[in-house]
Amino acid sequence: MPDGIENRHRTVALGVAGAVSVGLAWLEFLLIRQQLAVGLWVIAVAVVAIVLARLSLAAKLAVLGTVLGAVTVVTQVAWLVTDIHALWVTSLTASTTLGFFLLASAWAGRSGAFRRRTAIAIPVGVVAVVAMVASAVVITTAADPAPLVRSLQAVGESNSFEPDTRTATTVVDGAGFTNDVEYGSTLPNSFLDIYIADNDPSVTRPTYVMVHGGGWIVGDKADGAPSADTDSSSWADPMLDAGYNLVSVNYAFAPSYRFPTQTIQLGQAMEFLETNAGKYGLDMTRVVLAGTSAGGHIVGNYATVQTNPDYARALGIEPTLDRNAVKAIVFDSAALDIGRAGAPQSPSPSNGFFFDIAARSYLDDTDTALLAQANVIDNVTADFPPSFISDGNTGTFPDQAAELSAELDRVGVANRLNLYSKNEVTLDHGFMSVGSRWTDDYSRLKIEFLSGVV
Template sequence: MKEKTRGRLRLLAKVVGGICVALVVLALVLATHTQIIVGAIQELSAGTVKTTNTFEPEGEPVDAVRDNGQRIITEIAYADEYPNSFLDITYPDSDTSVRRPTLVYFHGGGFFAGSKSVGDPLASSDVTSLLDDICAAGYNVVNVDYGLVPDCHFPVPVIQANQALAWCDSHADEYGLDMDDVVIMGSSAGAIMASQLGAVITNPQYASALGIEPQLEPSQVRALVIDDAPLVYDKFSLATKVLIGNYVSGTIFLSKEQVHVYDATQWVTPAYPPAVLLGSEYHNDMRAMDAALTRSGVVHELIDPLAERGLKMPHCFVASERTDKVARDAFERMLAFLTDQAA
């Protein structure tokens, strides 16, 4: 009887051991082939948010005045090398001859989803109303799409962002854009891009590391708005490592050099543009950027409700500025900072 029991225990141990080994192997496969996970998420999200790449516009181009009086021109091709290379422009009113600052915006979505039309599916608030309100505050808003994984990996979206800035600069007169007074803003994934663009434009070593020739001079950029960007890779949660690791190289195991090139906090110089930092889910990353900007003497403001008020706010909370008092305060502080940086 004892021998039978021992035999059963040995068999059970082998079965459990086999299961554990299989789980470890599965975990390693998923960790080193992150598109398996991200691709499954894209499949589940298909039909509800944009998760695809295309060389065709999302919809029919529109040039119209909205009910709120703002003029919008949509589906303008800014390049043709990579997918989703389209942008929209919104003006406060129908008169495009008025000289106004230009705010260039990049949406979020983990580099696997999202678009200029619907914003970031990972954020819990309405980015389209945020952009409308920024426009109403006196900005011409350029809302830019870019390529998603698995077709486009870092630094392709940053290259596309640079192409969009180049298009705006070369078509400034045609579209009534003041490209000598530019604000670059992004949320979540787009905020990563905004932080990297700030380094591309002001740090020749970083531009060289990405193989990008910057299309704007530092003097053309009034400020950056970096809205809740995950930047410090080694401190990420596993879920964030899956998304960002997949975007950078298809694995969570990034090399030191890959992390170094990805993380804009490591490329800040005194020439970096003035910046507004909005921290909520990624408040620690925004604090790291705050520290980097402080060390370099860059004018900036960190808006961190957790540190300031003890409040945990949702990802990219400022987009709730129409309905939430904390978000509204952040929105007004952001606009005040941008006004202060005007030439």
């Protein structure tokens, strides 16, 4: 083969290997919980890159390419074996740097005439800049998701000591609605909404307290509630119709406020409601705590503090509500084991990525002791309240739901596990927020369970 053709082939090979190396680094960032499958490809491409560098580049550049490839291989293997987060970040950095080194070498190896063509050089330069910016975001977010999360919060829902609107009492869908009641002053987002069934506070009804989801980093108390800000009423209307008064609670967002701040804050809300029960027409001797997704973890952790004195002491949180007043817990697509938040069942890359970023914002998931402390499943006791546990089956946590149900069975706590087979229907994370016959069935079964324990 003529030297020119051979050099051209090597240049193309360098470019392809570089692009694949960068692409795999991005893919591994997005699919961190599928680390083995992607990691093996990262290692394979790094080995190929070492060979190409030694065959195609001048001595000094070949040494640099070899070093970058070796660092990628060693740190990737170490990450796969040890699961140490810092090694993963180092491997991503090395793999990305290797990729751009190969791409730059391939560009330098093109003919001078080709490189001088403005029509080619300009778009290549733009793509290179975009790719480098994207890689910088990938690496910094892998190291610490806080900057990305705070940037998103800056243009959306964020921590604030100011209510969304002035507190007022109106009627919404026949229910008395008091919005943005401040329940605390030491933490942001300390506001709640109260709904009184039939707008009649003189009737004694159990109180259903809902804590919203959103990965501890977004979300709002109006989600799924019959307020003027949303069309959805999936969780609220059935409970009002069943004879419950409702309270929907906001809480401080991670990463500025991390575990167990939200548990403490829910305690502040419960103390406020108990103190002001007469003012708002609430019965706080019969309370159901419900949480969706991240909110499920918060209510589960709060219930554990109320019912497990040893756990409360270890966490350094005082119980704030009489255990006998908490009649039941409702878990809707709850993230119960934070260490597995980024690994939903029936893997969903988008859900897995969001859950992983959210979990790392909520707590230090490299701290195994902290993960164990935050695990709701492993810390329940025989005094835990009766629980209704439900989830979808795609991109969510039915495995964790089943494990909690099994643990409650083991310690003798009444519970009902409500899961639907994928042979029947595909239900996503938080399917309860979408109107369907399956949501109707979920609501019927939940109310039926609660009627036996509240």
